[in-house]
Amino acid sequence: MPVDFTAETHMPGHYFSRIARAMARIGDSRLKPLGFATAQLPVLTALRDGSARSQGELARWAKVEQPTMAQLLARMERGGIVRREPDPRDRRSSLVSLTEEARAKLPAGRKVLEEGNRDATAGLSEAEVATLVGLMQRVLANLDALEA
Amino acid sequence: MPVDFTAETHMPGHYFSRIARAMARIGDSRLKPLGFATAQLPVLTALRDGSARSQGELARWAKVEQPTMAQLLARMERGGIVRREPDPRDRRSSLVSLTEEARAKLPAGRKVLEEGNRDATAGLSEAEVATLVGLMQRVLANLDALEA
DNA sequence: ACATTAAACATAGGATGCTATTCAATGCCC
């Protein structure tokens, strides 16, 4: 006997988009006083120990394409968040690292983001959040396989 | 006794973004031969019965801001997907409807999108998909409440 | 050593999304 699934159950795609946008809007508005943005977090996290990485490494880490990372880094450089110095080993490349000011504000930024994630999952038990993440990891694996 | 949760469990936000982007990339590439795009689907769905709606109605339906919908409709008009005619009841507004060609291709487009959603949730049981959607609806309710 | 391939960036151009602002038409209130 077939069950009556709603259209939404067959088309979960739009939910991912709406949630991603809403979390970015909320995160960006809360991070604005610190001078950060949601999209910058992977970069900040990758460099938080003071290390320096190439643009390509950061793009692979953040799972965005290289030109996207190039633009993001340009904005971050303009905002005084990162600094670039030529890579002595490879003249094609430069090494990106955080400025002192960015490193100082970073813990506050991460706290804001964590709180946003907590707010988003309010009312869900730890087990339910784990279930949600587990299902999303399987969906992501499907999509990665499709694009490979 | 505290459990050792990974950073990902505490920060599910990035998953939503990655899944949304991957689904949009895949959907767009598959819809391209039909002349459609993923972002257009809510508009196509709203107008599929031949009805005509104002830009504001479509923006609220698709859950995007009015200028976003204005640009989307401009591209769709340029692509011959929608048509605008002045609203006889309100001179500020125009009524948007689908062209014949778009209505003809619409069922094929919806099929492509449904298949994309099926591919994304491959390996998940119907019950698991329902669980995923249910959890996402609760997250979305949290976010809507935060922004209200 | 030199030609070829590969890797790292840069640039161009476009799609989606947002906020802030402005303009025009409508509606409402007294």
Added chain:
DNA sequence: GGGCATTGAATAGCATCCTATGTTTAATGT
């Protein structure tokens, strides 16, 4: 009816993401 708030769009400006393409430097193979 006249003033005022509201509503529907348009515009400007920007952030994020993408694909496609070019340029420069490095690495490789013969």
